Amino acid sequence: MEKLSADVLVIGGGATGAGVAWDAALRGLDVVLVERGDLATGTSGRFHGLLHSGGRYAVKDPSAAHECARENGVVRHVAADCVEDTGGLFVATPFDDPAYADRFAAGCRKTGVPCEEIEPARALREEPRLNPGISRAFRVPDGSIEVWKLVWALARGAQDRGARVLPYHEVVAVHRGGDQVHGARVRNARTGQELDVEAAVTVSASGAWAGQIAAMAGIEGVHVKPGRGIMIAMSHRLVNTVINRCQLPTDGDIIVPIETVCVIGTTDVGTDDPDDHTIIQAEVDAMLEDGERLVPGFKQARALRVWTGVRPLFEDRKENGATDTRDVTRAHALLDHRERDGVTGFFTITGGKLTTYRLMAEETVDAVCLQLGDARPCTTSAEPLAGSEDGEYHRVGDRLGRREQRLLDDQLICECELIPRKRIEETIRWRGTTDLDDLRRLLRLGMGPCQGGFCIYRVAGILHGLDGIDTPDANAGLIDYVRERWKGVWPVLYGDQLRQARLDEWIYQGVLDVEHLQ
Amino acid sequence: MTSSLHYDAVVVGVGVAGLTAAIRLAEGGARVCVLAKGVGSTHLAPGTVDVLGYRPERVEHPAAALPEFVGAHPDHPYALIGPDAIAPALDRFAAHIERGPQPGYRYTGGLDRNHLLPTAVGAIRPSALVPETMAAGDARSSVPVCVVGMRVLRDFHASLCAGNIRRAGIPARAVEVEIDVGRVEANSLGLARRFDDESFRAAFVGRLALLLRPGERVALPAVLGLRDPHGAWSDLQRRLGRAVFEVPTLPPSAPGMRVYNALVAALRAAGGRLVLGAEVLDVEREGDRVTGVRAHTSGHDTIYHAGWIVLATGGFASGGIELGSDWAASETILGLSLQGMPRPGEARFTADYFGHQPMAGVGVAVDSSLRARETENVYVAGAALPGAVPWREGSGQGIALATGHFAAQAVLEREGAAATA
Numbered sequence: 001m002e003k004l005s006a007d008v009l010v011i012g013g014g015a016t017g018a019g020v021a022w023d024a025a026l027r028g029l030d031v032v033l034v035e036r037g038d039l040a041t042g043t044s045g046r047f048h049g050l051l052h053s054g055g056r057y058a059v060k061d062p063s064a065a066h067e068c069a070r071e072n073g074v075v076r077h078v079a080a081d082c083v084e085d086t087g088g089l090f091v092a093t094p095f096d097d098p099a100y101a102d103r104f105a106a107g108c109r110k111t112g113v114p115c116e117e118i119e120p121a122r123a124l125r126e127e128p129r130l131n132p133g134i135s136r137a138f139r140v141p142d143g144s145i146e147v148w149k150l151v152w153a154l155a156r157g158a159q160d161r162g163a164r165v166l167p168y169h170e171v172v173a174v175h176r177g178g179d180q181v182h183g184a185r186v187r188n189a190r191t192g193q194e195l196d197v198e199a200a201v202t203v204s205a206s207g208a209w210a211g212q213i214a215a216m217a218g219i220e221g222v223h224v225k226p227g228r229g230i231m232i233a234m235s236h237r238l239v240n241t242v243i244n245r246c247q248l249p250t251d252g253d254i255i256v257p258i259e260t261v262c263v264i265g266t267t268d269v270g271t272d273d274p275d276d277h278t279i280i281q282a283e284v285d286a287m288l289e290d291g292e293r294l295v296p297g298f299k300q301a302r303a304l305r306v307w308t309g310v311r312p313l314f315e316d317r318k319e320n321g322a323t324d325t326r327d328v329t330r331a332h333a334l335l336d337h338r339e340r341d342g343v344t345g346f347f348t349i350t351g352g353k354l355t356t357y358r359l360m361a362e363e364t365v366d367a368v369c370l371q372l373g374d375a376r377p378c379t380t381s382a383e384p385l386a387g388s389e390d391g392e393y394h395r396v397g398d399r400l401g402r403r404e405q406r407l408l409d410d411q412l413i414c415e416c417e418l419i420p421r422k423r424i425e426e427t428i429r430w431r432g433t434t435d436l437d438d439l440r441r442l443l444r445l446g447m448g449p450c451q452g453g454f455c456i457y458r459v460a461g462i463l464h465g466l467d468g469i470d471t472p473d474a475n476a477g478l479i480d481y482v483r484e485r486w487k488g489v490w491p492v493l494y495g496d497q498l499r500q501a502r503l504d505e506w507i508y509q510g511v512l513d514v515e516h517l518q
Numbered sequence: 519m520t521s522s523l524h525y526d527a528v529v530v531g532v533g534v535a536g537l538t539a540a541i542r543l544a545e546g547g548a549r550v551c552v553l554a555k556g557v558g559s560t561h562l563a564p565g566t567v568d569v570l571g572y573r574p575e576r577v578e579h580p581a582a583a584l585p586e587f588v589g590a591h592p593d594h595p596y597a598l599i600g601p602d603a604i605a606p607a608l609d610r611f612a613a614h615i616e617r618g619p620q621p622g623y624r625y626t627g628g629l630d631r632n633h634l635l636p637t638a639v640g641a642i643r644p645s646a647l648v649p650e651t652m653a654a655g656d657a658r659s660s661v662p663v664c665v666v667g668m669r670v671l672r673d674f675h676a677s678l679c680a681g682n683i684r685r686a687g688i689p690a691r692a693v694e695v696e697i698d699v700g701r702v703e704a705n706s707l708g709l710a711r712r713f714d715d716e717s718f719r720a721a722f723v724g725r726l727a728l729l730l731r732p733g734e735r736v737a738l739p740a741v742l743g744l745r746d747p748h749g750a751w752s753d754l755q756r757r758l759g760r761a762v763f764e765v766p767t768l769p770p771s772a773p774g775m776r777v778y779n780a781l782v783a784a785l786r787a788a789g790g791r792l793v794l795g796a797e798v799l800d801v802e803r804e805g806d807r808v809t810g811v812r813a814h815t816s817g818h819d820t821i822y823h824a825g826w827i828v829l830a831t832g833g834f835a836s837g838g839i840e841l842g843s844d845w846a847a848s849e850t851i852l853g854l855s856l857q858g859m860p861r862p863g864e865a866r867f868t869a870d871y872f873g874h875q876p877m878a879g880v881g882v883a884v885d886s887s888l889r890a891r892e893t894e895n896v897y898v899a900g901a902a903l904p905g906a907v908p909w910r911e912g913s914g915q916g917i918a919l920a921t922g923h924f925a926a927q928a929v930l931e932r933e934g935a936a937a938t939a
Contacts, residue, residue, distance in 0.1 A: 281865075288843065299843035411672045411703040421672070454673075454768055457639065461675020465667075465692075471640075471681030478639070486871035493867055493877075494841045502835035503562065510909040511564050511766060513641040515872050516576070518685045 002195045004164065006032040008368060009183055009199035011171055011213055013037075014044035015147065015354050017205035018154035019361030019380070021163050026383060027365060027376040031163035032197050033155065034186045036170035038438050040151040042274075043207050044354060045441065046309030048231050048265040049258035050242060051075060051143035052355040053088055055115065056249050058107030059100070064331045064353070065111035071356045072141055074381045078358070081387040082150040084394050086257055088142025088242035089123055090115075091134040095293050096247040101136040104246055108140070115140050127239050129295045142242035144258040146394065147354065148441040153385040160386075169195070174202065174217040174346075181217050181337075181346035201368045203347045208274035208312040210350040219341050221318030224350055226274040226310035229266035230283050232492060235302035235449045237262045237396070238295050245294065252290025259396060260417065260448055261304060264291050274310045277487075284491045302500070303492035304451060305485075314351040332360045336367055344371065413462070414455035416448020424459060425466070434468040436460065436481045446481070449497075451489060453504040456481050457512060475517040482508050520812070520819045525551045525791075527929060528811050528824040530798055530851060531838065533558030534915055535900025536830030537781035538607065538922030541614065543828070544788035546930040551822055552785065553796040553813050557778060559836060559901070559914075564637075564766030565740065565773025567611065567647035567919065569604060569629060570596075571912020580646050580916075581605075581629035593858070593879070593905035595917050598886050599924045604916060605629055607923035608647055617787075618780030622748035626653050634658060636737065638674055638767035640665075640682025640690075644912055649773055651742055651751040654735055654763035661761070662689035664734040666726060668697055670704050673768040674739035683737075693729040697722055709741035710772035713750045723757040730758065740764035740773050747776055796820075798851050801827075807894045808852065826895050826929045829854075829882065830922060833901040839880060841866075849882050849902070854890045857883040857904040878907045887928045888921060897925040 008024045010017045013035025021033040035041075054068035076083055092101045108115035116139045123137035124130055155165045169186040172194065176182075183198040204213040207224070214222035237257040245253040251267045267283050284306055291298030314333040318340065332352030337343040349364045362378045369375050384391070395401075399418040410420040427442050428434065436459060439445050445459060446452030456478060464474045482504075493501055508514050525548075529540040532554035543550045570580045570587060577583045584601035591597055596604065605628070612625045625647045627633050632644035634657040642657045655663075663683055667676030676692035683690035699712060712718045730736065736754075742764055743750030754762045766773060782792060795815055802810035802821065810823040831838030831851060839856065841847045845866065847859055858879040860866050866877045881904025883891045888903070890896040899921040901908065908914035 408701060411670075413672060457768060458672050458675070460639075461678045464678040464681060465675055465694075471678065471685060474678055475639075475682065483871045487869055490867035490869060490875075494843050494845065498834050498841050499837060502833070506562060506835060506909050506914075507768060509872075510912075510914065511768065511771075512637045512639045513643040514639060515641075515910075516572075516643070517639060517641045517682055 002193070003198065004032055004195065005198040006030045006164070007200050007372070009034070009197050009202045010205055011184065011202065012042070012205035012207060012209070013039040013151070013155070013165070013167055014042050014205065014207055015040065015151055015357035016207065016349055016352065016360050018151045018158070019357040020203055020205050020349070020364050021158040021165065022154040023361040023365045023378060023380045024368065025158040025161040025163045026379050027369065031158060032199065033158070033163060033165045034169040034171060034184070034197065035167045036189065038167050038441060039155055040148050040441065042209070043309050043312060044147050044151060046307055047147070047354060048254065048256045048263040049144045049147065050254065050256045051083055051145040052353055053140035053142045054111060054113040055088065055090055055104070055108060055138070055140040055142065056244060058111055058113050059103050060248055061331070062107065062111045065107065065113055067331065067359060068353060068355050069111060069113045071359050072143070074358060075145070075355065076143065077391065078380065078384045079145070079150050079153065079388050080384070080391050080393050082146045082153065082394060084144045084258070084396060086142065086144050086241050088140045088244060089127065090138040090140060090244045090246040091123060091130060092136040092246040093131050093293055094133040096245055098135060100247050105138065113140060127241055127243065129238055129297070130243065131294055131296055136246060138246065142244070144242065144256050145354065146259065152442065153387060157385055171213060171216065174213065176217050176343070179342055180344050200372060201345050201347065203349060203364055203368065205349050205364070207350055208310045210312065210348050214348055217343065217346055219337055219343060221316060222335065222348055223315045223317040225313045225315055226271050226276070227268045227313050228271045228276060228308050228310050229268050230279060230287060230306055230308050231263050231265040232284065232287055232306045233261045233263050233304045235261065235304050235497070238298065238301055243294055252287045255291070255294055259444060268311070271310065276310070277308045279306055279308060279491050281491055300495070302449060302495060302497040304449060304497065305488035306492050307488050312350045332356060334360070334363050334367060336371070338371065413458050414443070414445050414448070416450055417444045419443050419445060419455070421462070424462060428463065428466065428468060434463050434473065436477045437484070446485070450500055451485050451504065452481060453500065453507055475514070478514050479517070482514065520821060522821045522823065523551070525549045525822060525824045526933065527826040527828060528553060528822045529828040529830060530554070530811065531558060531830035531832060531900065532792065532794065533560060533830060533832060533836065533900055534777065534781070534918035535922040536828065537785060538611065538919050539828045539830060539899050539926040540790050541781065541784045541788055542610070542923050542926035543929060544785060544790035546926065548930065548933065550790040552790065552792045553798060553811065553822065554792070554794055555797050556794065559832060560774040560778040561771055562769040563771060563774045563914065565649060565771055565777055566635070566645035566652065566766065567608060567625070567915040568644070568912040569646040569916030571632065571644035572910065574910070576644055577632060578644070579631055591905065595903045595906055595921050598884070598888065599920060603924050604920040607919040610923065611919050612647065614784040615777070615780045617784065619783045620745070620747055620776055620780060623776065624650050624748070626650050636679060636683050636765055638679055638739070638765055640679040640686070642686050646916065649747070649764070649776070651747055651764045652740070652766070654761040655737060655765065657686055657688060660688060662734045663737050664730055665690060665692045665737040667692060667694045668709070669694060670697060670699055670702065671706070671709060671739055671741070672703055673706060674765070679737065679765065695722065695725050695729070697725065705770060706739065706741050706767065706772050707744070707770045707775070710744040713741055714743045714745045716753065719750060719753055720757070723754065727758060730760070735761040735763065737763055737765050740766045740771065744772055744775060801852060805894070806892060808896050826897070826933070828897045828899060828925050828929065829890065829902055830899045831902055833881060836901065838902045841877070847880060852890070852893070852896065854882045854896070855892060856880055879905050881905065888925045889928065897928055899925040
């Protein structure tokens with residue numbers, strides 16, 4: 001069996017795991033990162049894209065608010081290219097408790113969340129589709145963050161410093177000898193081949209799956225209760241600012257403009273299985289109604305797709321556990337299993353927010369270094385990621401701007417997301433992937449209004465023409481793509497989006513007849 | 519200001535169903551006006567006439583399969599009009615194409631046997647009646663295929679097409695021809711216009727001929743001309759000395775536009791009128807008769823009075839039927855009642871893309887003469903009818919032609935009866 005050895009094995013390729021890999025690699029540690037699917041396909045790839053100002057927790061969870069407020073500034077600096085500086089508003093709608101607004105303002109002051117009250121009329125001038133009945137409005141530095149760009153920038157940065165990043169490698173066993181964890185066995189999901197990774201320290205950054213990984217290491221009581229939430233992407237930006245209802249966080253109270261769409265979220269339903277992606281129609285219908293409260297006419301816009309993500313809500317169920325659950329349920333939890341369970345070489349980092357991924361990574365690698373007896377300082381708050389060196393934020397018009405400059409140089413393969421052919425071919429090369437879904441995440445391919453109606457055939461054809469895939473794989477890729485897309489489309493099919501879906505059905509089932517490929 | 523015009527019949531919708539109904543009405547002596555918001559499904563469809571392709575297994579002989587099919591699907595449009603009503607509509611369609619403005623361009627085939635033609639991914643799709651320019655692609659032939667791609671056309675990928683033709687048991691390979699159209703990308707429409715030009719074809723053949731092997735037939739994306747497709751196709755066959763066939767691909771569809779052009783010409787030749795850009799606003803009624811259609815055209819409203827209305831506005835794909843965000847569906851022009859809607863609380867769609875979708879068969883409720891149930895003089899044709907899943911059955915153009923023809927016949931019979939009474 002093939003073997004790898006490293007100082008640190010990171011299990012989990014979400015923002016936290018990629019953040020840990022980047023942090024550890026920057027400190028000169030030798031890192032292997034494994035992820036059972038593609039990077040950022042768990043919780044990180046299934047959220048609304050909010051870079052928190054901290055405002056949402058200003059009243060409910062002051063320590064989380066404070067952390068978010070601090071990390072917001074850091075992430076804006078080190079990952080500027082992944083962040084759109086949309087700004088955010090908290091608005092008191094006629095459906096909200098009017099007394100909350102003052103508590104909110106006081107909470108922001110206490111927790112260090114920058115917050116400025118503005119006239120409702122001014123908020124309405126800036127966001128004319130907002131409910132005209134708003135009575136208070138507060139400006140905060142919310143933003144939106146392109147998560148796949150972030151996670152790949154972290155991973156590629158780590159790779160440049162020697163880390164080995166292995167997507168599609170699932171942990172099948174955690175190696176434990178006595179009171180020591182010394183790595184894991186992983187299986188390549190595509191080839192079935194297994195591989196042993198030996199590491200001085202293993203970090204489980206597996207979020208909602210942390211309990212499963214801990215159990216593999218023979219550690220009890222790491223209980224991560226997955227909280228399932230749905231999000232719906234609308235076909236364009238109904239708002240250009242993150243809009244929050246000024247009330248205690250609840251269902252359907254936030255709209256995040258991200259790239260060419262805006263996303264409304266979310267719900268919170270306890271589930272036992274982090275891989276539970278059930279979409280409940282009643283939740284979808286309620287979410288669309290919630291949209292109406294913030295933006296009247298919300299339901300007239302096209303709903304593109306709905307998806308679910310699971311929050312990792314950590315609860316320590318170890319008897320006499322060293323960790324006080326009341327502190328960690330809402331923020332993140334770092335478990336040093338030497339302290340907690342007498343098992344050295346193993347850490348669990350879970351909970352938290354995408355906004356605080358860097359802080360979570362810093363604390364984790366600090367603890368790792370301490371256990372290795374080799375204190376090295378963290379530099380991630382000063383070191384910009386590749387592409388963010390100039391500190392310029394991503395702007396939603398950037399793709400169009402680039403396209404206008406090179407209008408006649410290259411074919412446009414995905415019109416919705418303005419993706420030219422050369423960019424697709426380059427991405428296929430550097431990523432070494434032939435998977436349409438990998439390309440979707442990296443390029444936003446097929447994520448626009450037509451949901452892949454035209455571009456997916458084109459890209460399958462391009463991949464095949466580059467000898468990237470043989471015919472059976474191209475067929476399977478196409479069919480899997482249209483099937484998977486449908487899973488997020490059918491619960492929100494109404495109005496013009498149903499019309500669009502019918503056109504896609506005519507193309508894929510009628511004109512191309514992909515169902516009857518042999 | 520509202521002006522007012524009088525016709526015997528107004529047809530709403532300019533897809534195959536609407537045009538077929540209008541031509542039949544005009545040929546039957548009625549004064550007909552077709553109103554349409556824009557061009558319809560012709561420009562999106564592959565241009566083949568698919569009558570019955572899957573039930574759900576592949577259908578080789580539609581005429582033989584239809585009686586059993588309508589028995590099993592009593593709500594299907596074919597069941598309403600009877601399978602015997604299909605052939606005459608196909609015959610008339612073929613005649614209209616032959617007499618059309620594209621000299622020599624014709625369709626081939628019929629209900630006896632489906633052609634089995636490769637799609638742009640190389641799947642083998644059954645079609646009853648097809649343009650002569652596609653017929654040589656039939657998968658029953660074992661003649662090797664050379665699929666020709668052009669980089670400039672991002673909507674056709676020769677290697678994938680050839681790969682799947684090979685998997686269907688036919689020797690096939692792909693080549694790419696570099697052609698200069700003065701820009702990096704073109705769609706099917708732009709290329710089809712180029713192929714109307716003889717010097718362009720000569721240059722194309724100059725490059726392609728070197729790449730071909732003896733004994734191969736040549737597959738090209740369906741871009742072989744718009745004005746004179748027969749001329750373009752024949753010229754390529756002659757110059758290359760071998761069979762050439764077109765493979766339909768993503769919209770816009772050149773073969774579909776040829777259908778549109780031919781049917782509009784037939785309508786005009788029969789004395790019918792077409793008003794494009796006419797958005798229907800509302801209708802005038804007397805009791806259960808619709809006596810006029812008010813439409814907005816280029817800055818003013820016109821009431822089109824008529825004794826008969828044919829509704830050929832299509833289903834959800836064309837906007838003839840809409841599903842609101844409150845999950846209520848409606849027929850958009852007359853508010854006619856619908857059939858096949860899932861009941862409240864029942865699933866509208868299901869998670870399996872290729873599985874049964876409850877909403878798929880929604881359409882306007884009609885009687886066996888295709889008359890909308892709650893009206894005296896409104897007939898319905900095409901994708902607005904309930905009971906079919908045309909993109910899965912491979913029945914779209916068959917339903918459009920047959921029901922368009924049938925609805926017009928029904929009107930003419932009643933008009934005749936009224937005249938003799």
